[in-house]
Amino acid sequence: xxxxxxxxxxxxxxxxxxxxxxxxxxxxxxxxxxxxxxxxxxxxxxxxxxxxxxxxxxxxxxxxxxxxxxxxxxxxxxxxxxxxxxxxxxxxxxxxxxxxxxxxxxxxxxxxxxxxxxxxxxxxxxxxxxxxxxxxxxxxxxxxxxxxxxxxxxxxxxxxxxxxxxxxxxxxxxxxxxxxxxxxxxxxxxxxxxxxxxxxxxxxxxxxxxxxxxxxxxxxxxxxxxxxxxxxxxxxxxxxxxxxxxxxxxxxxxxxxxxxxxxxxxxxxxxxxxxxxxxxxxxxxxxxxxxxxxxxxxxxxxxxxxxxxxxxxxxxxxxxxxxxxxxxxxxxxxxxxxxxxxxxxxxxxxxxxxxxxxxxxxxxxxxxxxxx
Amino acid sequence: xxxxxxxxxxxxxxxxxxxxxxxxxxxxxxxxxxxxxxxxxxxxxxxxxxxxxxxxxxxxxxxxxxxxxxxxxxxxxxxxxxxxxxxxxxxxxxxxxxxxxxxxxxxxxxxxxxxxxxxxxxxxxxxxxxxxxxxxxxxxxxxxxxxxxxxxxxxxxxxxxxxxxxxxxxxxxxxxxxxxxxxxxxxxxx
Numbered sequence: 001x002x003x004x005x006x007x008x009x010x011x012x013x014x015x016x017x018x019x020x021x022x023x024x025x026x027x028x029x030x031x032x033x034x035x036x037x038x039x040x041x042x043x044x045x046x047x048x049x050x051x052x053x054x055x056x057x058x059x060x061x062x063x064x065x066x067x068x069x070x071x072x073x074x075x076x077x078x079x080x081x082x083x084x085x086x087x088x089x090x091x092x093x094x095x096x097x098x099x100x101x102x103x104x105x106x107x108x109x110x111x112x113x114x115x116x117x118x119x120x121x122x123x124x125x126x127x128x129x130x131x132x133x134x135x136x137x138x139x140x141x142x143x144x145x146x147x148x149x150x151x152x153x154x155x156x157x158x159x160x161x162x163x164x165x166x167x168x169x170x171x172x173x174x175x176x177x178x179x180x181x182x183x184x185x186x187x188x189x190x191x192x193x194x195x196x197x198x199x200x201x202x203x204x205x206x207x208x209x210x211x212x213x214x215x216x217x218x219x220x221x222x223x224x225x226x227x228x229x230x231x232x233x234x235x236x237x238x239x240x241x242x243x244x245x246x247x248x249x250x251x252x253x254x255x256x257x258x259x260x261x262x263x264x265x266x267x268x269x270x271x272x273x274x275x276x277x278x279x280x281x282x283x284x285x286x287x288x289x290x291x292x293x294x295x296x297x298x299x300x301x302x303x304x305x306x307x308x309x310x311x312x313x314x315x316x317x318x319x320x321x322x323x324x325x326x327x328x329x330x331x332x333x334x335x336x337x338x339x340x341x342x343x344x345x346x347x348x349x350x351x352x353x354x355x356x357x358x359x360x361x362x363x364x365x366x367x368x369x370x371x372x
Numbered sequence: 373x374x375x376x377x378x379x380x381x382x383x384x385x386x387x388x389x390x391x392x393x394x395x396x397x398x399x400x401x402x403x404x405x406x407x408x409x410x411x412x413x414x415x416x417x418x419x420x421x422x423x424x425x426x427x428x429x430x431x432x433x434x435x436x437x438x439x440x441x442x443x444x445x446x447x448x449x450x451x452x453x454x455x456x457x458x459x460x461x462x463x464x465x466x467x468x469x470x471x472x473x474x475x476x477x478x479x480x481x482x483x484x485x486x487x488x489x490x491x492x493x494x495x496x497x498x499x500x501x502x503x504x505x506x507x508x509x510x511x512x513x514x515x516x517x518x519x520x521x522x523x524x525x526x527x528x529x530x531x532x533x534x535x536x537x538x539x540x541x542x543x544x545x546x547x548x549x550x551x552x553x554x555x556x557x558x559x560x561x562x
Contacts, residue, residue: 063435066473130383137392144404151408151487157473165478169406192382196375296479 025367162291208359222314228256424484
């Protein structure tokens with residue numbers, strides 16, 4: 001583009017954000033544009049910086065769970081789970097089977113809720129209004145179950161190191177299986193509405209391509225990496241928790257374009273429903289929900305641990321250094337959105353300004369997690 | 373073209389469905405029973421005093437330091453009316469800071485603080501959401517009445533007692549003990 005200019009002209013610098021509605025939060029991009037084309041892009045982050053990692057050093061372990069809720073605020077359960085799993089690994093705690101199944105089911109439901117919101121905003125970025133209504137409708141259904149389980153729609157603080165806070169309500173299993181079959185239907189509905197719509201195809205196919213090599217170089221994980229054709233999923237490549245007990249597929253894209261990243265997430269929702277159904281069948285009806293011998297304020301032994309789990313956005317990792325006290329000496333978070341966002345620069349080059357919104361949307365970033 | 377028409381047909385088919393939304397200030401969607409709203413203090417109506425003894429465990433465990441408490445000697449205890457030696461004198465929660473995590477309720481050993489269903493306590497003043505002891509108890513009584521609240525430790529005691537009787541009768545051979553069979557080898561954890 002820049003090479004084939006008929007006239008000698010200068011690039012124009014345009015600010016996008018931080019209050020732009022399509023940036024999904026407070027995120028600013030500086031674009032150098034040549035007419036309709038983006039020559040260079042520079043993302044600026046940090047508007048939502050709260051210093052979570054430093055705050056964690058001053059909080060007791062049970063209090064840190066409340067901070068983790070607020071990182072990726074669309075996948076709260078997944079964040080809590082990662083911290084709890086890492087702590088359990090550090091302290092070698094055996095979690096009761098029932099509690100582990102409950103946590104797994106809630107996390108998979110949270111994945112669907114997060115992808116549903118992605119589905120909605122992706123449609124909205126392409127200019128369609130209905131998907132966002134439908135996406136939020138389905139997400140609300142899931143959140144109502146979360147409210148009945150943990151007492152909160154979003155900031156749950158429900159998982160504990162060694163189990164869960166309290167047992168689930170009595171009709172929980174029936175409610176979840178009802179919800180799973182409802183979701184199965186509505187995922188098909190949502191899929192029918194948007195995926196093969198001609199306008200949407202024109203807007204998203206071959207837009208914002210990311211090759212497998214580039215994706216690996218940038219350290220991209222999660223659906224964005226799998227859309228580029230690399231079947232890397234922490235759930236299967238490094239199975240944590242009970243994931244080796246289920247039969248499910250890892251969808252993989254071909255081109256690594258915006259449409260692939262979208263369609264892959266829709267397919268992932270179906271796989272999550274599949275996992276939930278299997279987990280409900282295997283889950284024991286009775287049993288303890290908390291491991292024995294874990295104190296209210298845990299003091300893990302001296303040492304360090306890293307554990308990564310598959311969040312809706314990619315590999316979410318927690319690295320904890322413990323000095324044997326009731327607070328961590330250092331806690332490092334590997335947020336998938338932050339790493340995925342770095343690839344934006346490569347993806348935006350030589351694309352249209354109007355497509356930048358689509359490309360950013362297809363990365364599905366959450367700025368609570370990017371800025372921490 | 374064909375796929376767009378298909379999508380349009382789908383929209384038309386779904387259009388006559390009942391809306392799932394509610395016009396908010398006029399109509400409220402139902403709150404789930406286990407909903408955690410703002411924390412309130414409970415009232416022991418048998419004795420006529422709050423459950424709270426001001427032991428400060430919730431104050432110390434609060435992640436946002438949103439509350440403060442002050443303890444005093446219980447005058448009712450001297451008269452022999454109450455088993456509590458100490459009682460709360462002043463308690464303040466800043467609802468503007470509270471993050472509704474439920475840790476205070478979890479750590480309380482006296483059933484004194486509970487998460488109510490209150491969630492619409494807005495204020496126009498900067499410090500208008502600082503709530504003192506009388507107001508907290510008032511909100512607590514409201515919650516206790518509407519939800520049929522009972523002290524969690526009492527419920528737990530009853531559960532344990534029921535379990536014991538079941539076990540005792542099982543040992544006597546009256547009822548076979550409940551069998552818990554794990555469906556797969558008990559290996560949880562990472």
